[in-house]
Amino acid sequence: MKTRQTDPSGRGAATRCLRRALFGCLLAPLVTYAQQALVTTQDAAALEIGQTFLAHYGPQCYAIMPTHVVHEAARPALLREGVPPLLGETHDAADLGGDIGVARVSGAVAAHCGSGALTVQRSIDRLVQQGRLATLRSVNGDGTVAQLPVAIIDDDGRGTLRVQPTHPDNPIRKGLSGSLLMIDGVTVGMLLSVDARYGIGKVARIDSLMAKVDAHLRSMPVTNPAVAPGAPTRPEKLAKSALNPRVVAWSALPLEDNRRAANLTAADDAPPWASQPTTWPVSIDLQAGEGVVVVSGVVLDGRGVADPGQLPGHVEIFINLSGEPRGWRAVTSERLNYKDGVAQVRFAPLRARLLRLNFSGASNGGRVIALRRVELRQD
Known part of the structure; x- marks a missing residue:
């Protein structure tokens, strides 16, 4: 007669339990936390209007939210989850019906957009x-x-x-x-x-909801996500030694809707950028040009700022060659001296894809900081 052998160590029972657990995990739904953002107004008050969730379709980041939230915020600002929260803004909002809207996203949020829409x-x-x-x-x-x-x-x-x-x-x-x-x-x-x-x-x-979003996104042409739709553009005629930078991220909301960070690289008719940061330093990230370019200086143009005391008093400059989050390298840190409203910072020519300006305070030590334009040089 055959005798049943036992496993005094209990390893067989443990193995069976492990198999059941693994099988249960395979049957369980995949847990995927969508990236979300708070929707606020584009001003120092930053009134909380609603919420949105983020998803990318191809290279472009989109915000999906109730249509009435888009309308109430006018030009919604986004504060993405995380500490500190990343900032962004929306453009070209579309009403998909049923109080469901979708809009393109620019700013630091766009580089951390979460999962794909599909x-x-x-x-x-x-x-x-x-x-x-x-x-x-x-x-x-x-x-x-x-x-x-x-x-x-x-x-x-x-x-x-x-x-x-x-x-x-x-x-x-x-x-x-x-x-x-x-x-x-x-x-x-x-x-x-x-x-x-x-x-x-x-x-x-x-x-x-996603059936409506899918149908809308599939009908959209693929565009360059680095260009913020609706943002003012620079004049076609540039100085020979000037690059054509573009603001791609900022760490503080504007003082008013029309004083956005994008104005720093905009056409002449856009008003100066102004902000009242809750924390210092306040940072502005620029795409230096198309791909990797050589940069040898920064021009900070404060002409048109009503109170010169609101101009940046000190700047730290960083460059990023790879475009990766860990690719930032310090270049210089200087106290700014303005001549006729313009300050210049020069350094040895460096290759860069991105450039970051960290302003540690206004010239007068006040709460508001303002600047008309930023220009990158390659002399």
């Missing part, structure tokens, strides 16, 4: 049917993430869910429009609005 999970039926408990995921003003527990109370079968908070003391507030509805770490919808009387949130299912 990789967003659409198969959510099982999650919605089984998981009545969910969370609304949003971004705070400091870049941290907030999660509000909610319960799914209705699925109309036509692409809309309705949710309510699990605790009456934590209501769904108006500024949460655009938040993501999450179940087990998977995005299943986007909050469109909240009923002020009953506190019930209306959510667009992610499969229905």
Whole structure:
């Protein structure tokens, strides 16, 4: 008679448990956290309007949010999740119907856009049917993430869910429009609005929402993401020794909507850049030219700034040859001296793809900093 052998060490049972766990992981939905951003106004007040989530289609970054959030913010500024939050802005917003909008993104946010639009999970039926408990995921003003527990109370079968908070003391507030509805770490919808009387949130299912986004993006021509649509352009005639830089990132919101950082490399009719940073230094990143170019100096033009005391008082200059986040190298740090409103910083010729200006304060030590134009030289 055959006797059954036992495993006194318990390794067989452990192996079987491990296999079951691995099999369960294969059957479980893939957990992918979408990158989100807070939508604010383009001014020092930075009023919190709503939320958006970010996805790229080809080389271009897009912000997907309720259409009414786009309209209320006028030209939305974006504060992407993370500490400190990265800044960006939107352009060319399109209304896809059903209070769903999509817009192109520029600024530092565009380089950290999250997952591809075509990789967003659409198969959510099982999650919605089984998981009545969910969370609304949003971004705070400091870049941290907030999660509000909610319960799914209705699925109309036509692409809309309705949710309510699990605790009456934590209501769904108006500024949460655009938040993501999450179940087990998977995005299943986007909050469109909240009923002020009953506190019930209306959510667009992610499969229905992304079907509209997919159709729109597939009809869009592929463009150069480095060029901010709607940004003022430089004059065609440039000095022989001047490059044609472009602002690609900034660390502080403008003082007003028309005083944006993009104006620093814009046409002559754009007003000077002005900002009231919450922290110093304030940084401006420039694409030096088309590809890698040689840079030997920076011209800071403050002509047209009403208060000369608001001009930058000190600058640190960094260059980046590779374009990678760790590719920055310090070049010089100087106190600025202006002659007829213009300051120049010269250094040995260097090859660069990107150039960063770190301003540690205004000349008068005040809270507001302003500058009309920035020019790169290659003398």
